[in-house]
Amino acid sequence: MKTPFTKVSRLSQLLVSSGFRLTVTIGLLGFGLYDLPISWAKGRVVKHALKSPEQGREAAGYYEGLIGNADPGAGALEQCLVGQPTDWVHFADSGVSQLVTHDVVQFILSPNVSRSLFGKDFTTNEYRLRDRPTSLTKPANTVRVALLGASMDMGWGVTTDDTYENRLEDWLNQQARARGDNRHFEILNFAVAAYSPTQRLATYRRRVRKFKPDFVIYATTLLDSRLTEIHLADSLSNGVDLSEFDYLTSVVEEAGYDPAHLKRDARGKWVDKPKFKAWLEPKRAEINRIVLAELAKSCQEDGVPLASVIIPRAGRNDLQHLRQEGVELQIAAARASGVTTWDLTDSFDAEDPSKLSVAVWDDHPNTRGHELIFQDLARHLIADPLGRSFGLSGQESAPSSQPTSGPNE
Amino acid sequence: MIETSIHPRQSDSATGSQGRSRHNPAPHQQYQPVVERESAIGWYKGMDQGRPETALKNPVALLSAWAYLAFLTVVAHVYRLEGRAFEIVLWTILGALPIYELVPFKLKKPTLSLAAIVAMTWIYGRETAISVLLFGAGAVGLARTGRLVWQIRAGVLAAGAIGLAVAKSFDGLWMVPPTFWPVAGTMLMFRLMLYMYELKHAKGKESLTDAVSYFLILPNWCFLHFPVMDYRTFQRGFYAKDIVVTRRRGLQMMFVGMTHLLCYRLVYHELLIRPQDVKGLATLGVYLACNYLLYLRVSGQFHIACGILHLFGHHLPDTHNKYLLAHSFTDYWRRINIYWKDFMVKTVFNPVFFRLRKRPQPVALAGATVAVFVATWALHAWQSFWLRGHWGLSLTDALFWGILGSMVLVNVQVDARRKPSAKMANRGLISQIRYLASICGMVLAITLLWSLWSSPSVADWAGMIHRGLSGW
Numbered sequence: 058m059k060t061p062f063t064k065v066s067r068l069s070q071l072l073v074s075s076g077f078r079l080t081v082t083i084g085l086l087g088f089g090l091y092d093l094p095i096s097w098a099k100g101r102v103v104k105h106a107l108k109s110p111e112q113g114r115e116a117a118g119y120y121e122g123l124i125g126n127a128d129p130g131a132g133a134l135e136q137c138l139v140g141q142p143t144d145w146v147h148f149a150d151s152g153v154s155q156l157v158t159h160d161v162v163q164f165i166l167s168p169n170v171s172r173s174l175f176g177k178d179f180t181t182n183e184y185r186l187r188d189r190p191t192s193l194t195k196p197a198n199t200v201r202v203a204l205l206g207a208s209m210d211m212g213w214g215v216t217t218d219d220t221y222e223n224r225l226e227d228w229l230n231q232q233a234r235a236r237g238d239n240r241h242f243e244i245l246n247f248a249v250a251a252y253s254p255t256q257r258l259a260t261y262r263r264r265v266r267k268f269k270p271d272f273v274i275y276a277t278t279l280l281d282s283r284l285t286e287i288h289l290a291d292s293l294s295n296g297v298d299l300s301e302f303d304y305l306t307s308v309v310e311e312a313g314y315d316p317a318h319l320k321r322d323a324r325g326k327w328v329d330k331p332k333f334k335a336w337l338e339p340k341r342a343e344i345n346r347i348v349l350a351e352l353a354k355s356c357q358e359d360g361v362p363l364a365s366v367i368i369p370r371a372g373r374n375d376l377q378h379l380r381q382e383g384v385e386l387q388i389a390a391a392r393a394s395g396v397t398t399w400d401l402t403d404s405f406d407a408e409d410p411s412k413l414s415v416a417v418w419d420d421h422p423n424t425r426g427h428e429l430i431f432q433d434l435a436r437h438l439i440a441d442p443l444g445r446s447f448g449l450s451g452q453e454s455a456p457s458s459q460p461t462s463g464p465n466e
Numbered sequence: 467m468i469e470t471s472i473h474p475r476q477s478d479s480a481t482g483s484q485g486r487s488r489h490n491p492a493p494h495q496q497y498q499p500v501v502e503r504e505s506a507i508g509w510y511k512g513m514d515q516g517r518p519e520t521a522l523k524n525p526v527a528l529l530s531a532w533a534y535l536a537f538l539t540v541v542a543h544v545y546r547l548e549g550r551a552f553e554i555v556l557w558t559i560l561g562a563l564p565i566y567e568l569v570p571f572k573l574k575k576p577t578l579s580l581a582a583i584v585a586m587t588w589i590y591g592r593e594t595a596i597s598v599l600l601f602g603a604g605a606v607g608l609a610r611t612g613r614l615v616w617q618i619r620a621g622v623l624a625a626g627a628i629g630l631a632v633a634k635s636f637d638g639l640w641m642v643p644p645t646f647w648p649v650a651g652t653m654l655m656f657r658l659m660l661y662m663y664e665l666k667h668a669k670g671k672e673s674l675t676d677a678v679s680y681f682l683i684l685p686n687w688c689f690l691h692f693p694v695m696d697y698r699t700f701q702r703g704f705y706a707k708d709i710v711v712t713r714r715r716g717l718q719m720m721f722v723g724m725t726h727l728l729c730y731r732l733v734y735h736e737l738l739i740r741p742q743d744v745k746g747l748a749t750l751g752v753y754l755a756c757n758y759l760l761y762l763r764v765s766g767q768f769h770i771a772c773g774i775l776h777l778f779g780h781h782l783p784d785t786h787n788k789y790l791l792a793h794s795f796t797d798y799w800r801r802i803n804i805y806w807k808d809f810m811v812k813t814v815f816n817p818v819f820f821r822l823r824k825r826p827q828p829v830a831l832a833g834a835t836v837a838v839f840v841a842t843w844a845l846h847a848w849q850s851f852w853l854r855g856h857w858g859l860s861l862t863d864a865l866f867w868g869i870l871g872s873m874v875l876v877n878v879q880v881d882a883r884r885k886p887s888a889k890m891a892n893r894g895l896i897s898q899i900r901y902l903a904s905i906c907g908m909v910l911a912i913t914l915l916w917s918l919w920s921s922p923s924v925a926d927w928a929g930m931i932h933r934g935l936s937g938w
Contacts, residue, residue: 075714075718078717078718078721079534079537081721081725082534082537082538082541082721083537085541085545085728086537086540086541086544089541089544089545090544102736103732103736105735106731106732106734106735106736107545107728107731107732108544108545108546109546109731109735110546110549111730111731111734111763117741117920117921117922118757118760118916118919118920119846119850119858119863119919119920120691120760120761120763120764121760121920122850122854122858123691123849123850123853123854124690124691124763124764124767133643133644133645134644134645134648137550137551137589137590137591137645138548138549138550138551138589138688138690139549139550139551140549140550140551140553331741331742331922331926334742335742373735411546417546417549
């Protein structure tokens, strides 16, 4: 009698045949190597998932802990097993920043840093900017642009000259020379790794204003909600006075916040992290919306135009159909504050995202990634009326999309 | 080996054959047997003595296995499977396999052990490799020494392990490289127990080569969470079947393991939701299923680890047997992590059952089953301590093993009273439907238990189940 079990038995016989095995192996290899067209969104998502290492998710369980080594202090073992180079460190441990735990910004870049991080030069100037040397006083004939952002914009894992910010600066000056414009364009990079929207707002109020910018670019990513969560938890743990940012104090004063959710165990592990996250989750987007509104207000008071850009990461959540909701939310928040937004999240769509990250375990964009972000940003500047602030007429040709660096350099 | 052959005299070739003197003998005197020194071929043949028929050389089969292995290595590289250590192990195998095939039979195990040392040094660095090797040599040396009776050796090793655990817990051994603990732990934490068990029950002396090859297992360095390899099974499985068949089975296991790892990634990145996102029956079902399917990584790694050993002639049992199709708790226990089940049967169940054999059978079965689950719970904490650095004991952990153990306990009693059932293909349709229903019931029960095991607390788990059932 033929039963479902005899069918299962035949299927298992097929699965063990060497011909089937070889065919599937060849298929897997082809799927892994072939660049799928952009229109195959779901296929690209599946491929990215198959090629992404196991990290970044909050999967729990005995075996996840045993194999994943997600514990603090497992760094040395992780380096041996997964393959992080020995000089790969977290930003906080890299020796390029200083803690100011009493202040809302929590940490700042150290001045005049010049060292190699992961084989790339990491430099800061005397004003603690991850940028070329500058002066506090704006030189004559200079159009000054301030960039606020986090690690992507700071250029984590790329050299100072390779950041999209400095590429844009060079291109703007090249365009100016070509059209006989004697103005100099200077973009000052105020971005600091892991800076949340509130830290960026504080940076504008305390530092950017002193440099008298003519334009402000506020860079965001889909990770901003996470950064808001980390920043608020750290600020509350460190007893920071948040009264300057009443939207944060009002959130904390709301029912449901329990300081016990911030406690850590003897190994430094944040025990009730899921509870804190669950409490803050419905409020994160609203906090980020208010930050942008506050920044727009401050810029308006200073008479400085403001635009926001949404920068892509080279990771799973920024893939085409997964990012849509988050991007729409950010565009709506910017629109509500009357801020022009340039959505650059499609910058990586034409290429394999796994070739655009600085490392397997780190989805910050590499040199090629920064190149693509710069090209997309330049295209938006050419097309947008706000580009006139940069001396652009709208007739310029967009920068070439030919790669000037290899994949994963 | 001494060989004789016909050799021309050295002086004859120099002088030619013109004058026939004492130095220039007649042609019939020019050749004579000479005694030759031991040749390399002779040495090889000597070392190759005892080569079983299952280990006959087959260059074509080796080449085809090697080519497919190279293919799998490229797939692992393209998909960045399991990272650096796995890739190093694969490259080591690709390099070592042809050499392993060429060396005489008696040198095969030492060659594989040497490859394991090379891979360990490559992955963890000299400092860790040397310290692990010295520590392991000390522990295995103590286990093997004939100067002390077995009970004293076992007592000293147990006291040493507990002492190390205490010292490590209080950071008393800060000078030891951080990677030493998990690497030494994975090598010794269970295998030393099984080795001591075999030393107690063995009739003859166990060879040092077998001991070294048992503790230095090449794929162990990339998969620290490793199947609990039984010493006797490992030893007896060496070229137990024809090498061509064994290698084919190994490659099949590696292929299956890689597909498990890729499926795991799909579940991990695309399908798994957070427990806090459970709102309603559908999301509860998705969470329960995906959280359980995370085990694919364990089964994938175990398949690959055993597959690699097959390439070197070790014919080993399956690590898992279609565990998603278990139809009862005892069946589940038999199908998932077979090596653990065998370890427990050998070292806990049988000894306890034997001690209770004079009691009624249900009592003996119950006592042995309870002992197995208490030991399993404690040894999982022991494993967590060496691999992660902390015991990981929690209420949910205790509940998981307690409930699973109780279910198996009941099932064992029922099974002991039941007559053997007919083979599935011979059952009627009703019986098959009932069988399918029991499989579905087991999936539901195990996924629920698994979600409890994964939850930070019972309250969190109860909250998630409540949200799932109540719809918000």
